Amino acid sequence: MTGDLAAHPGLAGGPVYLDYNATTPVDPRVAEAMAPHLRDLFGNPSSSHLYSAAPRMALAAARGQVAALIGARPHEIVFTASGSEADLLAVRGAAIASGRPRPHVITQVTEHPAVLQTCHALERLHGARVTMLPVDGEGLVDPAALDAALTDPSRCGCGRKTPRPPPSPPSWPPTRALAGSTTRAWPPVRPNGW
Numbered sequence: 001m002t003g004d005l006a007a008h009p010g011l012a013g014g015p016v017y018l019d020y021n022a023t024t025p026v027d028p029r030v031a032e033a034m035a036p037h038l039r040d041l042f043g044n045p046s047s048s049h050l051y052s053a054a055p056r057m058a059l060a061a062a063r064g065q066v067a068a069l070i071g072a073r074p075h076e077i078v079f080t081a082s083g084s085e086a087d088l089l090a091v092r093g094a095a096i097a098s099g100r101p102r103p104h105v106i107t108q109v110t111e112h113p114a115v116l117q118t119c120h121a122l123e124r125l126h127g128a129r130v131t132m133l134p135v136d137g138e139g140l141v142d143p144a145a146l147d148a149a150l151t152d153p154s155r156c157g158c159g160r161k162t163p164r165p166p167p168s169p170p171s172w173p174p175t176r177a178l179a180g181s182t183t184r185a186w187p188p189v190r191p192n193g194w
């Protein structure tokens with residue numbers, strides 16, 4: 001978001017809000033675009049009757065927009081009802097889709113319970129091998145520890161993304177498979193920068 005937009009109404013005048021990992025205020029433009037669907041166009045997009053047509057078209061348009069935004073194809077975009085559902089779908093889906101009898105899943109101790117519990121369930125129900133990487137005093141995984149954990153047949157990395165390096169680091173250790181939520185966004189989130 002650029003700084004020349006007005007502050008979000010929910011943040012104006014209040015203390016600085018820094019909990020964007022837990023939730024963010026909805027951009028007023030998003031709320032405006034969603035309003036007809038919350039109010040009138042309530043049909044189930046998967047149904048076959050008339051009420052499903054508008055929601056189905058809106059969903060297809062949104063899927064296309066999100067795909068274009070991140071350079072994906074529309075059919076690769078899966079909308080979920082919550083972050084926990086997305087965690088489970090991604091981690092469990094990747095581990096099981098690997099087709100390996102004992103998939104290896106690498107995560108970190110500070111991950112969200114939705115990720116950690118999914119990893120435990122994979123261990124219990126699917127014989128997965130789970131490596132929980134420690135974090136340092138700043139909550140970061142040592143890339144060398146990740147590298148060491150990436151023994152074949154590692155297939156699935158779930159963790160908080162290491163912040164992007166400053167502009168010209170002399171050497172920044174390669175991070176091969178960290179994926180997931182971004183605790184340490186770089187540059188930092190600007191709470192009033194709408």
Ligand SMILES: Cc1ncc(COP(=O)(O)O)c(C=O)c1O
Nearest residue numbers: 021022082083084087112114181
């Ligand atoms: C990585 C991660 N997964 C899941 C959640 C929980 O999301 P929800 O409440 O939508 O299930 C959060 C929320 O902070 C999160 O950061």
